[in-house]
Amino acid sequence: MTPGEWIFIAVMATTLAGSLAAVLSGSLIYALFGLVTAMFGIAGIYIYLNAPFLAMMQILIYVGAISILIAFAVMLAGPMYLRPKEWTSPKKFVAALAVVLLSLLVLVGIIMGSFRAASGAKPLIVTTQELGRVFLDKLTLPFELISLLIVVSIIGAIMLALFSKERK
Amino acid sequence: MVNDLLKLAGSDAGKMVIGLVGVLLFVVVNALLLTWAERKIAGHMQRRIGPKEVGPFGLIQPIADALKLLGKEILTPAKVDKPLYYLAPTLIFVPVLVSFIVIPFDASLQVADINVGILVILAFSSITILSILMAGWGSENKYSLIGAIRSVAQNIAYEIPMLLALLPVVMLANSLSLREIVEKQQGLWFVVIQPLAFIIYFIAGVAETNRTPFDLPEAESELVAGYHTEYSGMRFALFFLAEYTNIFIVSAIAATFFLGGYQGPVLPGIVWFLLKSYLLVFVIIWLRWTYPRVRFDQLLNFAWKGLIPLAFLNLLITGGLLKI
Numbered sequence: 001m002t003p004g005e006w007i008f009i010a011v012m013a014t015t016l017a018g019s020l021a022a023v024l025s026g027s028l029i030y031a032l033f034g035l036v037t038a039m040f041g042i043a044g045i046y047i048y049l050n051a052p053f054l055a056m057m058q059i060l061i062y063v064g065a066i067s068i069l070i071a072f073a074v075m076l077a078g079p080m081y082l083r084p085k086e087w088t089s090p091k092k093f094v095a096a097l098a099v100v101l102l103s104l105l106v107l108v109g110i111i112m113g114s115f116r117a118a119s120g121a122k123p124l125i126v127t128t129q130e131l132g133r134v135f136l137d138k139l140t141l142p143f144e145l146i147s148l149l150i151v152v153s154i155i156g157a158i159m160l161a162l163f164s165k166e167r168k
Numbered sequence: 169m170v171n172d173l174l175k176l177a178g179s180d181a182g183k184m185v186i187g188l189v190g191v192l193l194f195v196v197v198n199a200l201l202l203t204w205a206e207r208k209i210a211g212h213m214q215r216r217i218g219p220k221e222v223g224p225f226g227l228i229q230p231i232a233d234a235l236k237l238l239g240k241e242i243l244t245p246a247k248v249d250k251p252l253y254y255l256a257p258t259l260i261f262v263p264v265l266v267s268f269i270v271i272p273f274d275a276s277l278q279v280a281d282i283n284v285g286i287l288v289i290l291a292f293s294s295i296t297i298l299s300i301l302m303a304g305w306g307s308e309n310k311y312s313l314i315g316a317i318r319s320v321a322q323n324i325a326y327e328i329p330m331l332l333a334l335l336p337v338v339m340l341a342n343s344l345s346l347r348e349i350v351e352k353q354q355g356l357w358f359v360v361i362q363p364l365a366f367i368i369y370f371i372a373g374v375a376e377t378n379r380t381p382f383d384l385p386e387a388e389s390e391l392v393a394g395y396h397t398e399y400s401g402m403r404f405a406l407f408f409l410a411e412y413t414n415i416f417i418v419s420a421i422a423a424t425f426f427l428g429g430y431q432g433p434v435l436p437g438i439v440w441f442l443l444k445s446y447l448l449v450f451v452i453i454w455l456r457w458t459y460p461r462v463r464f465d466q467l468l469n470f471a472w473k474g475l476i477p478l479a480f481l482n483l484l485i486t487g488g489l490l491k492i
Binding site for chain 1: 252282283284287288290291292293294295297298301302305313317320321323324327344
Protein backbone atom coordinates (compact mmCIF):
# COMPACT_ATOMS: atom_id res chain seq x y z
CA MET A 1 0.00 0.00 0.00
CA THR A 2 1.15 3.54 -0.67
CA PRO A 3 1.75 5.97 2.22
CA GLY A 4 -1.29 7.92 1.03
CA GLU A 5 -3.52 4.91 1.58
CA TRP A 6 -2.11 4.37 5.06
CA ILE A 7 -2.87 8.00 5.87
CA PHE A 8 -6.38 7.56 4.53
CA ILE A 9 -6.91 4.49 6.69
CA ALA A 10 -5.58 6.35 9.75
CA VAL A 11 -7.92 9.28 9.07
CA MET A 12 -10.91 6.97 8.63
CA ALA A 13 -10.02 5.06 11.81
CA THR A 14 -9.82 8.35 13.75
CA THR A 15 -13.21 9.45 12.42
CA LEU A 16 -14.84 6.11 13.20
CA ALA A 17 -13.29 5.82 16.66
CA GLY A 18 -14.39 9.35 17.47
CA SER A 19 -17.95 8.84 16.31
CA LEU A 20 -18.22 5.53 18.17
CA ALA A 21 -16.96 7.20 21.33
CA ALA A 22 -19.47 10.01 20.82
CA VAL A 23 -22.37 7.57 20.48
CA LEU A 24 -21.44 4.91 23.01
CA SER A 25 -19.89 6.91 25.84
CA GLY A 26 -21.99 7.23 28.97
CA SER A 27 -20.43 10.50 30.05
CA LEU A 28 -21.48 13.60 28.16
CA ILE A 29 -18.05 15.19 28.27
CA TYR A 30 -16.39 12.07 26.84
CA ALA A 31 -19.02 11.99 24.12
CA LEU A 32 -18.15 15.60 23.33
CA PHE A 33 -14.45 14.83 23.00
CA GLY A 34 -15.33 11.84 20.83
CA LEU A 35 -17.31 14.18 18.60
CA VAL A 36 -14.32 16.53 18.40
CA THR A 37 -12.10 13.62 17.34
CA ALA A 38 -14.59 12.69 14.64
CA MET A 39 -14.66 16.30 13.39
CA PHE A 40 -10.88 16.25 13.17
CA GLY A 41 -11.04 13.04 11.19
CA ILE A 42 -13.46 14.67 8.75
CA ALA A 43 -11.08 17.62 8.39
CA GLY A 44 -8.38 15.08 7.60
CA ILE A 45 -10.56 13.61 4.85
CA TYR A 46 -10.96 17.10 3.35
CA ILE A 47 -7.19 17.56 3.33
CA TYR A 48 -6.83 14.15 1.73
CA LEU A 49 -9.29 15.29 -0.95
CA ASN A 50 -7.20 18.40 -1.68
CA ALA A 51 -9.55 20.90 -0.06
CA PRO A 52 -7.42 22.63 2.62
CA PHE A 53 -9.78 25.61 2.90
CA LEU A 54 -12.71 23.36 3.69
CA ALA A 55 -10.60 21.40 6.18
CA MET A 56 -9.57 24.53 8.05
CA MET A 57 -13.18 25.77 8.07
CA GLN A 58 -14.24 22.38 9.43
CA ILE A 59 -11.81 22.75 12.34
CA LEU A 60 -12.54 26.45 12.86
CA ILE A 61 -16.32 26.06 12.89
CA TYR A 62 -16.99 22.57 14.21
CA VAL A 63 -14.06 22.08 16.58
CA GLY A 64 -13.56 25.72 17.52
CA ALA A 65 -17.11 27.00 17.72
CA ILE A 66 -19.80 24.31 17.72
CA SER A 67 -18.10 21.90 20.11
CA ILE A 68 -17.23 24.77 22.47
CA LEU A 69 -20.89 25.79 22.45
CA ILE A 70 -21.89 22.19 23.17
CA ALA A 71 -19.40 22.18 26.04
CA PHE A 72 -21.01 25.34 27.35
CA ALA A 73 -24.46 23.78 27.14
CA VAL A 74 -23.22 20.63 28.89
CA MET A 75 -21.75 22.65 31.72
CA LEU A 76 -24.96 24.63 32.18
CA ALA A 77 -27.13 21.51 32.08
CA GLY A 78 -26.71 20.39 35.67
CA PRO A 79 -25.41 17.02 36.89
CA MET A 80 -23.69 15.83 33.76
CA TYR A 81 -21.75 12.97 35.28
CA LEU A 82 -24.93 11.00 35.97
CA ARG A 83 -26.02 8.44 33.41
CA PRO A 84 -29.67 8.59 32.38
CA LYS A 85 -31.59 6.01 34.40
CA GLU A 86 -33.83 4.43 31.81
CA TRP A 87 -32.00 2.74 28.97
CA THR A 88 -34.96 1.25 27.16
CA SER A 89 -37.86 3.51 26.38
CA PRO A 90 -40.22 3.30 23.40
CA LYS A 91 -38.93 6.65 22.18
CA LYS A 92 -35.47 5.21 21.76
CA PHE A 93 -36.69 2.36 19.58
CA VAL A 94 -38.53 4.78 17.32
CA ALA A 95 -35.40 6.96 17.10
CA ALA A 96 -33.20 3.97 16.36
CA LEU A 97 -35.59 2.78 13.63
CA ALA A 98 -35.60 6.23 12.04
CA VAL A 99 -31.81 6.44 12.11
CA VAL A 100 -31.39 2.97 10.57
CA LEU A 101 -33.89 3.76 7.80
CA LEU A 102 -32.23 7.09 7.06
CA SER A 103 -28.74 5.59 6.94
CA LEU A 104 -30.01 2.83 4.62
CA LEU A 105 -31.48 5.50 2.36
CA VAL A 106 -28.21 7.44 2.32
CA LEU A 107 -26.23 4.25 1.67
CA VAL A 108 -28.49 3.32 -1.25
CA GLY A 109 -28.14 6.87 -2.56
CA ILE A 110 -24.35 6.65 -2.41
CA ILE A 111 -24.18 3.25 -4.08
CA MET A 112 -26.71 4.06 -6.82
CA GLY A 113 -25.59 7.66 -7.28
CA SER A 114 -23.05 9.20 -9.59
CA PHE A 115 -20.27 9.22 -6.99
CA ARG A 116 -18.81 6.05 -8.42
CA ALA A 117 -17.89 7.65 -11.71
CA ALA A 118 -15.60 10.15 -10.03
CA SER A 119 -13.81 7.65 -7.80
CA GLY A 120 -11.02 6.93 -10.26
CA ALA A 121 -10.27 10.55 -11.10
CA LYS A 122 -7.97 12.74 -9.04
CA PRO A 123 -9.76 15.32 -6.87
CA LEU A 124 -9.84 18.85 -8.22
CA ILE A 125 -7.67 21.48 -6.61
CA VAL A 126 -9.89 24.47 -5.87
CA THR A 127 -8.33 27.67 -4.59
CA THR A 128 -10.02 29.87 -2.01
CA GLN A 129 -10.53 32.62 -4.62
CA GLU A 130 -12.41 30.28 -6.95
CA LEU A 131 -14.53 29.06 -4.06
CA GLY A 132 -15.48 32.63 -3.14
CA ARG A 133 -16.28 33.49 -6.74
CA VAL A 134 -18.57 30.47 -7.11
CA PHE A 135 -20.39 31.37 -3.89
CA LEU A 136 -21.16 34.91 -5.04
CA ASP A 137 -21.81 34.01 -8.66
CA LYS A 138 -23.31 30.63 -9.43
CA LEU A 139 -24.51 29.72 -5.94
CA THR A 140 -25.74 33.11 -4.76
CA LEU A 141 -29.25 31.90 -3.91
CA PRO A 142 -28.29 28.98 -1.62
CA PHE A 143 -25.59 31.14 -0.06
CA GLU A 144 -28.08 33.87 0.77
CA LEU A 145 -30.65 31.34 1.97
CA ILE A 146 -28.14 30.00 4.48
CA SER A 147 -27.58 33.48 5.84
CA LEU A 148 -31.36 33.85 6.10
CA LEU A 149 -31.42 30.67 8.18
CA ILE A 150 -28.80 32.13 10.51
CA VAL A 151 -30.79 35.36 10.86
CA VAL A 152 -33.91 33.35 11.75
CA SER A 153 -32.03 31.39 14.40
CA ILE A 154 -30.51 34.57 15.87
CA ILE A 155 -33.95 36.21 16.06
CA GLY A 156 -35.27 33.05 17.68
CA ALA A 157 -32.53 33.13 20.28
CA ILE A 158 -33.22 36.80 21.03
CA MET A 159 -36.95 36.11 21.39
CA LEU A 160 -36.24 33.23 23.77
CA ALA A 161 -33.99 35.43 25.87
CA LEU A 162 -36.59 38.23 25.95
CA PHE A 163 -39.47 35.99 26.95
CA SER A 164 -37.58 34.20 29.70
CA LYS A 165 -36.75 37.62 31.15
CA GLU A 166 -40.41 38.66 31.16
CA ARG A 167 -41.42 35.55 33.07
CA LYS A 168 -39.16 36.53 35.95
CA MET B 169 29.32 10.38 7.12
CA VAL B 170 28.97 14.17 6.87
CA ASN B 171 27.71 13.80 3.30
CA ASP B 172 25.15 11.24 4.40
CA LEU B 173 23.94 13.57 7.10
CA LEU B 174 23.69 16.47 4.65
CA LYS B 175 21.75 14.29 2.23
CA LEU B 176 19.39 13.26 5.01
CA ALA B 177 18.93 16.90 6.03
CA GLY B 178 18.10 17.84 2.44
CA SER B 179 15.26 15.34 2.13
CA ASP B 180 11.68 16.28 2.98
CA ALA B 181 11.57 14.12 6.11
CA GLY B 182 14.90 15.56 7.22
CA LYS B 183 13.66 19.11 6.76
CA MET B 184 10.59 18.31 8.82
CA VAL B 185 12.67 16.88 11.67
CA ILE B 186 15.05 19.87 11.61
CA GLY B 187 12.07 22.25 11.54
CA LEU B 188 10.42 20.50 14.46
CA VAL B 189 13.61 20.45 16.56
CA GLY B 190 14.15 24.13 15.74
CA VAL B 191 10.60 25.01 16.75
CA LEU B 192 10.88 23.07 20.03
CA LEU B 193 14.18 24.76 20.80
CA PHE B 194 12.66 28.15 20.05
CA VAL B 195 9.63 27.42 22.24
CA VAL B 196 11.80 26.51 25.23
CA VAL B 197 14.28 29.39 24.83
CA ASN B 198 11.42 31.85 24.27
CA ALA B 199 9.61 30.69 27.42
CA LEU B 200 12.79 30.84 29.53
CA LEU B 201 13.56 34.33 28.24
CA LEU B 202 10.01 35.57 28.78
CA THR B 203 9.75 34.32 32.37
CA TRP B 204 12.95 36.20 33.11
CA ALA B 205 11.76 39.30 31.24
CA GLU B 206 8.38 39.18 32.96
CA ARG B 207 9.91 39.13 36.44
CA LYS B 208 12.55 41.72 35.61
CA ILE B 209 10.06 44.13 34.00
CA ALA B 210 7.57 43.61 36.81
CA GLY B 211 10.33 44.34 39.29
CA HIS B 212 11.37 47.58 37.68
CA MET B 213 7.76 48.71 37.24
CA GLN B 214 7.23 48.23 40.97
CA ARG B 215 10.54 49.95 41.88
CA ARG B 216 12.20 46.64 42.75
CA ILE B 217 15.16 45.02 41.03
CA GLY B 218 13.68 41.60 40.25
CA PRO B 219 15.76 38.40 40.15
CA LYS B 220 19.49 39.14 40.47
CA GLU B 221 21.15 36.35 42.45
CA VAL B 222 21.56 33.57 39.88
CA GLY B 223 23.94 34.62 37.11
CA PRO B 224 24.51 38.14 35.75
CA PHE B 225 21.26 40.20 36.03
CA GLY B 226 19.58 37.01 37.19
CA LEU B 227 19.74 35.61 33.67
CA ILE B 228 20.26 32.01 34.82
CA GLN B 229 17.20 32.22 37.10
CA PRO B 230 14.75 30.65 34.58
CA ILE B 231 17.10 27.67 34.12
CA ALA B 232 17.19 27.20 37.89
CA ASP B 233 13.37 27.37 37.92
CA ALA B 234 13.13 24.84 35.12
CA LEU B 235 15.47 22.44 36.96
CA LYS B 236 13.35 22.81 40.08
CA LEU B 237 10.18 21.98 38.14
CA LEU B 238 11.86 19.01 36.44
CA GLY B 239 13.10 17.66 39.76
CA LYS B 240 9.67 17.73 41.39
CA GLU B 241 7.66 14.60 41.99
CA ILE B 242 4.80 14.35 39.50
CA LEU B 243 1.70 14.18 41.65
CA THR B 244 -1.63 12.88 40.41
CA PRO B 245 -4.54 13.72 42.72
CA ALA B 246 -6.55 10.62 43.62
CA LYS B 247 -9.95 11.67 42.30
CA VAL B 248 -9.06 13.14 38.90
CA ASP B 249 -10.55 11.86 35.65
CA LYS B 250 -7.29 10.26 34.52
CA PRO B 251 -7.48 10.19 30.69
CA LEU B 252 -8.56 13.82 30.45
CA TYR B 253 -6.17 14.92 33.20
CA TYR B 254 -3.17 13.34 31.46
CA LEU B 255 -4.15 14.41 27.95
CA ALA B 256 -4.74 18.12 28.62
CA PRO B 257 -1.13 19.35 29.12
CA THR B 258 0.00 17.44 26.03
CA LEU B 259 -2.86 18.60 23.85
CA ILE B 260 -2.31 22.25 24.73
CA PHE B 261 0.96 22.00 22.80
CA VAL B 262 -0.55 20.94 19.45
CA PRO B 263 -1.83 24.40 18.37
CA VAL B 264 1.44 25.98 19.50
CA LEU B 265 3.53 23.71 17.30
CA VAL B 266 1.16 23.93 14.33
CA SER B 267 1.17 27.75 14.45
CA PHE B 268 4.94 27.84 14.05
CA ILE B 269 4.68 25.96 10.74
CA VAL B 270 3.17 28.94 8.93
CA ILE B 271 4.76 31.95 10.68
CA PRO B 272 7.34 33.55 8.32
CA PHE B 273 10.40 34.45 10.38
CA ASP B 274 12.20 35.68 7.27
CA ALA B 275 11.64 35.73 3.51
CA SER B 276 13.09 32.22 3.28
CA LEU B 277 12.74 31.06 6.88
CA GLN B 278 9.34 29.42 7.11
CA VAL B 279 8.59 25.74 7.60
CA ALA B 280 5.79 25.78 4.99
CA ASP B 281 3.95 28.54 3.13
CA ILE B 282 0.40 27.20 3.13
CA ASN B 283 -2.05 29.21 1.02
CA VAL B 284 -4.62 29.19 3.84
CA GLY B 285 -1.93 30.03 6.43
CA ILE B 286 -3.84 32.32 8.76
CA LEU B 287 -6.77 29.89 8.84
CA VAL B 288 -4.42 27.17 10.07
CA ILE B 289 -3.39 29.31 13.04
CA LEU B 290 -6.93 30.45 13.84
CA ALA B 291 -8.40 26.97 13.48
CA PHE B 292 -5.83 25.29 15.66
CA SER B 293 -5.78 28.01 18.30
CA SER B 294 -9.32 26.96 19.17
CA ILE B 295 -7.92 23.62 20.39
CA THR B 296 -6.26 25.49 23.23
CA ILE B 297 -9.71 26.09 24.70
CA LEU B 298 -10.56 22.40 24.39
CA SER B 299 -7.49 21.40 26.37
CA ILE B 300 -8.25 24.03 28.99
CA LEU B 301 -11.72 22.52 29.20
CA MET B 302 -10.19 19.05 29.53
CA ALA B 303 -7.88 20.21 32.31
CA GLY B 304 -10.69 21.96 34.15
CA TRP B 305 -13.07 19.05 33.83
CA GLY B 306 -10.53 16.30 34.44
CA SER B 307 -9.27 17.88 37.66
CA GLU B 308 -12.64 17.29 39.41
CA ASN B 309 -12.11 20.50 41.35
CA LYS B 310 -14.58 23.34 41.51
CA TYR B 311 -11.96 26.04 41.06
CA SER B 312 -10.63 24.29 37.96
CA LEU B 313 -14.11 23.88 36.54
CA ILE B 314 -15.05 27.52 37.14
CA GLY B 315 -11.78 28.55 35.49
CA ALA B 316 -12.53 26.35 32.49
CA ILE B 317 -16.09 27.69 32.11
CA ARG B 318 -14.82 31.25 32.28
CA SER B 319 -12.20 30.44 29.69
CA VAL B 320 -14.81 29.01 27.32
CA ALA B 321 -17.08 32.05 27.64
CA GLN B 322 -14.16 34.42 27.21
CA ASN B 323 -12.85 32.65 24.14
CA ILE B 324 -16.23 32.53 22.42
CA ALA B 325 -16.51 36.27 22.94
CA TYR B 326 -13.02 37.24 21.82
CA GLU B 327 -12.49 34.88 18.90
CA ILE B 328 -15.09 36.81 16.86
CA PRO B 329 -13.49 40.30 17.03
CA MET B 330 -10.11 38.65 16.45
CA LEU B 331 -11.30 37.11 13.18
CA LEU B 332 -13.14 40.28 12.16
CA ALA B 333 -10.03 42.38 12.80
CA LEU B 334 -7.84 40.13 10.65
CA LEU B 335 -10.31 40.03 7.75
CA PRO B 336 -9.76 43.63 6.49
CA VAL B 337 -6.05 42.85 6.15
CA VAL B 338 -6.86 39.69 4.22
CA MET B 339 -9.08 41.80 1.95
CA LEU B 340 -6.32 44.38 1.45
CA ALA B 341 -3.66 41.78 0.74
CA ASN B 342 -6.05 39.59 -1.26
CA SER B 343 -4.48 36.47 0.22
CA LEU B 344 -4.63 34.14 3.23
CA SER B 345 -0.95 33.22 3.04
CA LEU B 346 1.14 34.91 5.71
CA ARG B 347 4.15 35.41 3.46
CA GLU B 348 2.09 37.12 0.77
CA ILE B 349 0.54 39.41 3.36
CA VAL B 350 4.04 40.44 4.45
CA GLU B 351 5.15 40.95 0.83
CA LYS B 352 2.15 43.24 0.20
CA GLN B 353 3.36 45.56 2.98
CA GLN B 354 6.59 46.50 1.22
CA GLY B 355 5.83 50.23 0.98
CA LEU B 356 3.24 50.76 3.69
CA TRP B 357 2.50 48.78 6.82
CA PHE B 358 -1.12 47.81 7.17
CA VAL B 359 -1.25 49.35 10.64
CA VAL B 360 -1.30 52.76 8.92
CA ILE B 361 -4.39 51.84 6.88
CA GLN B 362 -6.01 49.71 9.59
CA PRO B 363 -5.15 51.21 13.00
CA LEU B 364 -8.53 50.23 14.47
CA ALA B 365 -8.20 46.62 13.33
CA PHE B 366 -4.73 46.47 14.89
CA ILE B 367 -6.00 47.69 18.26
CA ILE B 368 -9.00 45.34 18.19
CA TYR B 369 -6.79 42.40 17.25
CA PHE B 370 -4.31 43.20 19.98
CA ILE B 371 -6.97 43.47 22.70
CA ALA B 372 -8.59 40.23 21.56
CA GLY B 373 -5.17 38.59 21.42
CA VAL B 374 -4.40 39.56 25.02
CA ALA B 375 -7.78 38.11 26.02
CA GLU B 376 -7.12 34.90 24.07
CA THR B 377 -3.84 34.32 25.90
CA ASN B 378 -5.62 34.75 29.26
CA ARG B 379 -3.35 37.56 30.35
CA THR B 380 -4.16 40.36 32.79
CA PRO B 381 -6.42 42.38 32.53
CA PHE B 382 -8.33 39.42 31.07
CA ASP B 383 -6.89 36.63 33.24
CA LEU B 384 -10.20 35.53 34.76
CA PRO B 385 -9.74 31.82 33.93
CA GLU B 386 -6.70 31.67 36.21
CA ALA B 387 -7.39 34.55 38.59
CA GLU B 388 -5.10 33.80 41.55
CA SER B 389 -7.06 35.77 44.11
CA GLU B 390 -10.39 34.09 43.27
CA LEU B 391 -9.71 30.65 41.81
CA VAL B 392 -6.33 29.56 43.28
CA ALA B 393 -4.88 28.95 39.80
CA GLY B 394 -7.98 28.23 37.71
CA TYR B 395 -7.82 25.29 35.35
CA HIS B 396 -4.27 24.25 36.31
CA THR B 397 -4.84 24.21 40.09
CA GLU B 398 -4.34 20.44 40.31
CA TYR B 399 -1.24 20.28 38.15
CA SER B 400 2.28 20.29 39.51
CA GLY B 401 5.86 19.78 38.41
CA MET B 402 6.47 19.29 34.72
CA ARG B 403 2.76 19.11 33.81
CA PHE B 404 2.27 22.58 35.27
CA ALA B 405 5.39 23.71 33.40
CA LEU B 406 3.83 22.57 30.11
CA PHE B 407 0.83 24.87 30.68
CA PHE B 408 3.24 27.65 31.49
CA LEU B 409 5.32 26.99 28.38
CA ALA B 410 2.23 26.98 26.20
CA GLU B 411 1.03 30.26 27.68
CA TYR B 412 4.30 32.06 27.01
CA THR B 413 4.52 30.62 23.51
CA ASN B 414 0.97 31.78 22.84
CA ILE B 415 1.95 35.30 23.85
CA PHE B 416 4.74 35.17 21.29
CA ILE B 417 2.43 33.77 18.59
CA VAL B 418 -0.19 36.49 19.14
CA SER B 419 2.55 39.13 18.89
CA ALA B 420 4.11 37.46 15.86
CA ILE B 421 0.78 37.42 14.00
CA ALA B 422 0.21 41.07 14.89
CA ALA B 423 3.70 41.89 13.57
CA THR B 424 3.08 39.87 10.41
CA PHE B 425 -0.36 41.29 9.69
CA PHE B 426 0.06 44.92 10.69
CA LEU B 427 3.73 45.80 11.21
CA GLY B 428 5.27 44.49 8.00
CA GLY B 429 6.64 41.19 9.39
CA TYR B 430 10.25 40.70 8.33
CA GLN B 431 10.32 43.86 6.17
CA GLY B 432 12.76 46.57 7.23
CA PRO B 433 15.88 48.40 6.13
CA VAL B 434 19.56 47.50 6.78
CA LEU B 435 19.11 44.71 9.32
CA PRO B 436 18.29 41.14 8.16
CA GLY B 437 14.61 40.18 8.08
CA ILE B 438 14.62 37.83 11.04
CA VAL B 439 16.04 40.56 13.29
CA TRP B 440 13.24 42.92 12.26
CA PHE B 441 10.64 40.23 12.77
CA LEU B 442 11.87 39.32 16.25
CA LEU B 443 12.27 43.00 17.15
CA LYS B 444 8.67 43.81 16.21
CA SER B 445 7.29 40.67 17.85
CA TYR B 446 9.14 41.16 21.12
CA LEU B 447 8.18 44.81 21.23
CA LEU B 448 4.54 43.68 21.24
CA VAL B 449 5.36 40.99 23.82
CA PHE B 450 6.78 43.76 25.99
CA VAL B 451 3.54 45.72 25.61
CA ILE B 452 1.57 42.65 26.76
CA ILE B 453 3.80 42.30 29.83
CA TRP B 454 3.50 46.04 30.42
CA LEU B 455 -0.31 45.76 30.37
CA ARG B 456 -0.22 43.04 33.00
CA TRP B 457 1.65 45.18 35.49
CA THR B 458 -0.39 48.32 34.78
CA TYR B 459 -4.04 47.32 34.74
CA PRO B 460 -6.16 45.56 37.34
CA ARG B 461 -8.28 42.56 36.39
CA VAL B 462 -11.66 43.36 34.80
CA ARG B 463 -14.94 41.97 36.14
CA PHE B 464 -16.54 39.16 34.17
CA ASP B 465 -19.58 41.14 33.01
CA GLN B 466 -17.29 43.99 31.95
CA LEU B 467 -15.21 41.52 29.96
CA LEU B 468 -18.18 40.09 28.07
CA ASN B 469 -19.93 43.43 27.56
CA PHE B 470 -16.73 44.93 26.21
CA ALA B 471 -16.42 42.17 23.63
CA TRP B 472 -20.05 41.83 22.53
CA LYS B 473 -21.13 45.47 22.71
CA GLY B 474 -17.85 47.22 21.99
CA LEU B 475 -15.33 45.26 19.98
CA ILE B 476 -17.61 43.19 17.75
CA PRO B 477 -19.75 46.09 16.40
CA LEU B 478 -16.61 48.20 15.92
CA ALA B 479 -14.85 45.40 14.07
CA PHE B 480 -17.92 44.84 11.87
CA LEU B 481 -18.07 48.54 11.03
CA ASN B 482 -14.39 48.56 10.21
CA LEU B 483 -14.83 45.54 7.95
CA LEU B 484 -17.79 47.13 6.19
CA ILE B 485 -15.98 50.43 5.58
CA THR B 486 -12.87 48.64 4.34
CA GLY B 487 -14.94 46.55 1.95
CA GLY B 488 -16.79 49.62 0.70
CA LEU B 489 -13.61 51.64 0.15
CA LEU B 490 -11.91 48.75 -1.63
CA LYS B 491 -14.72 48.55 -4.19
CA ILE B 492 -14.78 52.28 -4.99
